[in-house]
Amino acid sequence: GAVVSQHPSRVxxxxxxxxxxxxxxxxxxxxxxxxxxxxxKKSLMLMATSNEGSKATYEQGVEKDKFLIxxxxxxxxxxxxxSAHPEDSSFYICSASGRAVRGETQYFxxxxxxxxx
Amino acid sequence: xxxxxxxxxxxxxxxxDSAVIxxxxxxxxSNYFPWYKQELGKxxxxxxxxxxxxxxxxxxxxxxxxxxxAKHFSLHITETQPEDSAVYFCAEGNEKLTxxxxxxxxxIP
Numbered sequence: 001g002a003v004v005s006q007h008p009s010r011v012x013x014x015x016x017x018x019x020x021x022x023x024x025x026x027x028x029x030x031x032x033x034x035x036x037x038x039x040x041k042k043s044l045m046l047m048a049t050s051n052e053g054s055k056a057t058y059e060q061g062v063e064k065d066k067f068l069i070x071x072x073x074x075x076x077x078x079x080x081x082x083s084a085h086p087e088d089s090s091f092y093i094c095s096a097s098g099r100a101v102r103g104e105t106q107y108f109x110x111x112x113x114x115x116x117x
Numbered sequence: 118x119x120x121x122x123x124x125x126x127x128x129x130x131x132x133x134d135s136a137v138i139x140x141x142x143x144x145x146x147s148n149y150f151p152w153y154k155q156e157l158g159k160x161x162x163x164x165x166x167x168x169x170x171x172x173x174x175x176x177x178x179x180x181x182x183x184x185x186x187a188k189h190f191s192l193h194i195t196e197t198q199p200e201d202s203a204v205y206f207c208a209e210g211n212e213k214l215t216x217x218x219x220x221x222x223x224x225i226p
Contacts, residue, residue, distance in 0.1 A: 004160075032212060043206060044161070044216045093160065097212070104149050104212050108160040 003027050004096050006109030013084055014117055021079045021112045023094030030096035033077040034106060035069060038091045050077055074098075084116040120144075123207050123217030130197050131225050138220045140207035141189040147209040150183055152192045155219075156203045164205075165192070197224045 003026040013019050023033055032051050036044040048064075050056040050071035058064045066088075068080040077096075081088055091113050095106035123140045130136045140150075151166035167174045167181045167190065174181050178197075183190040190209075194201055202224045207217040 034213070041219075043218050046213065046215070049213055104210075105151065105163060105166065106214060107163070108153075110160045111158075 001027050002105075002107040004030075004094065004107050004109040006094055006112055008112060009110060010113040010115075012115045012117065015085050016083055019081045019084055019114060021081075021092055021094075021114075023077045023079070023096065023109050025075045025096045025098065025107075028096075028098045029074040030077070030098045031074065032097050033071055034095045034097075035067070035077075035079050036093045036095065038093060038111075040091075044093065047079075081114065084114070086116045089114055089116045121207060121209055121215050121217040123220060125220060126218065127221045127223070129223045129225055132197055132199060134197055136194045136197055136201070136222055136224075138192045138205055138207070138222070139189060140191070140209070140217050141187075142209045142215075143188065144209065144215075145188065146211070148211055149214075150181070150190050150207070150209050151214070152179075152181060153206045153208065153216075154203045155206065161206060194222075199224050199226055 005024045007022045035047045038044050046059050047062045048056045048058045048069050050069050052071050052074050056069035071077040091111050093111040094109045097106050120143045148169040153161035154164045155161040165179050165181050167183050178195045180193040205220045208214040
C-alpha cells in the first residue's frame with residue numbers, strides 16, 4: 001500500500017517552454033502532497049505544500065508564478081515549470097500523505113529528472 | 118522544522134559491523150522523526166520513524182533513538198550488509214518535514 005507514481009520520469013525541453021509533472025497516489029487518498037527539488041548529491045528541498053482543493057503554500061524563495069502547483073483531486077497533483085531555463089534543471093520529487101496511511105508519513109514518487117537545454 | 122544537522126556526511130563500515138548516523142534539530146515543536154534511505158537515482162524510502170512520545174524504536178536490524186530534551190535522534194543499523202549501502206536522510210517536523218543533509222553509507226564487503 002501507499003504507492004505514489006510520478007510522470008514523466010525524465011524530460012528534456014528547450015529553454016522557454018513549460019513542463020508539467022504529474023504526481024499520483026495510486027492506492028490511497030492524499031490529503032496533502034509535497035513537491036521537492038533535489039540537486040546532485042544534495043538533500044531534498046521543499047518547494048511547496050498542497051492540500052486538495054486549496055492553493056499551494058510555497059516555501060520562501062520559491063517563485064509561485066514559475067512553479068505552478070495544482071492539487072485538483074485527492075489522488076493527483078501537478079507541478080508546471082513555466083518558461084523553463086537551464087538553471088531549472090534538477091530532480092523533482094513529489095510525496096503524498098493521507099490520514100488513512102499513517103497520518104504524517106510521506107510516501108515519495110520516483111522523481112522526474114528535468115533537463116532544460 | 119527549521120534546521121537539521123546530520124553527521125557524518127560519509128561513513129564506511131565493514132560488513133557485519135554497526136553504523137550510527139546522528140541528527141540534531143532546533144524546532145522544539147517537532148513531533149515526528151522519520152529516516153529515509155535513497156539509492157542512486159531512486160525515490161527516498163521510509164525505513165523507520167519515531168514519534169516524540171517514544172524514546173526508542175526497533176525494527177529488526179534498524180533502530181532509532183530520540184532525545185527530545187537535547188533535540189537529537191540517531192539511526193542505528195546493526196549487522197550491516199552490502200545492500201545497506203545508500204544515502205540516508207533524517208527528517209523532522211509534523212506535517213511538513215525538514216530533511217537533513219544526508220549520509221552516504223558504504224558497506225565494505
